[in-house]
Amino acid sequence: MDASFWALVGLIIFLGIMAYIKVPAMMGSALDKRADQIRNELEQAKKLREEAQQLLAEYQRKRKEAEAEAAGILSAAEKEAAILRDEAKAKTEEYVSRRTAMAEQKIQQAEADAINEVRAAAVDLAVVAAENLIGKKVDSKASDALFKASLGDLKTRLN
Template identity: 70%
Template sequence: MEFDATFFAFVGLLLFFALIAYLKVPGMVGRSLDARAGKIENELAEAKRLREEAQHLLAEYQRKRKEAEAEAAGIVAAAEREASALTAEAKQKTEEYVARRTALSEQKISQAEADAINAVRAAAVDLAVAAAEKVIVAKTDAKTGNALFEKAIGEVKTRLN
């Protein structure tokens, strides 16, 4: 019996498989594949965890952005309220100032009118005194003038004492 090359190749193949089975290569390959599968699972779990963390951070940043926008809107509203309050206060102070200035002006006008009336009265009194003096001088003689003078001196003396 002659063995050809195919037979020897088949025997070599059987010996190779026997050697592989003896050295437990399929178990080592299985463990290697299991280790690699475990590593891939760990990487997938880590990637999933990182993705969830990224989504959590994104949600947190969006929440913070919304809070910041709300705070900015509150600040703007407060600034608008303060500006309107300042405007109203300035308007009120301006109106009060105008009212005070108007009252002061009216008071000065009233005082000027009173001064003018008093000046006219004083001028009228002076004029009346001058006219009365002229009339009295024209109608009285020396004897009546001396009597009036003596009477006036007597009144002054009694009032001084």
């Protein structure tokens, strides 16, 4: 008997012992458990992927809503800025027109004051010139006659 024969006998005994302790069944059940575990992990991964896609879709929707809201806010701010700019322009134009009108009034008043001053100076000068002229040409006799004539003229006007 050679060594090959004993190796074959040992192999048969070994396989018999393995079959007796149900090693193939244990290996099958271990492989079945491992397959079930892998199947469960795949199902969980699939669920997680679906949840992640739902979250992604929700966040994209929220981002679009936020962008739309930001665009609305920007549009409203631009409109408000335009209104404020128009109001400021109108107020500035009103202020300038009021100031211009006030300046024109002051100029007219200054012109009227200047004309009145010139008239007053002309009257004063005319009075002084008349006094000098009358003082040189009229003596006391003529002065009395002029006074009486003025007095009579005044009486006729008062009655």
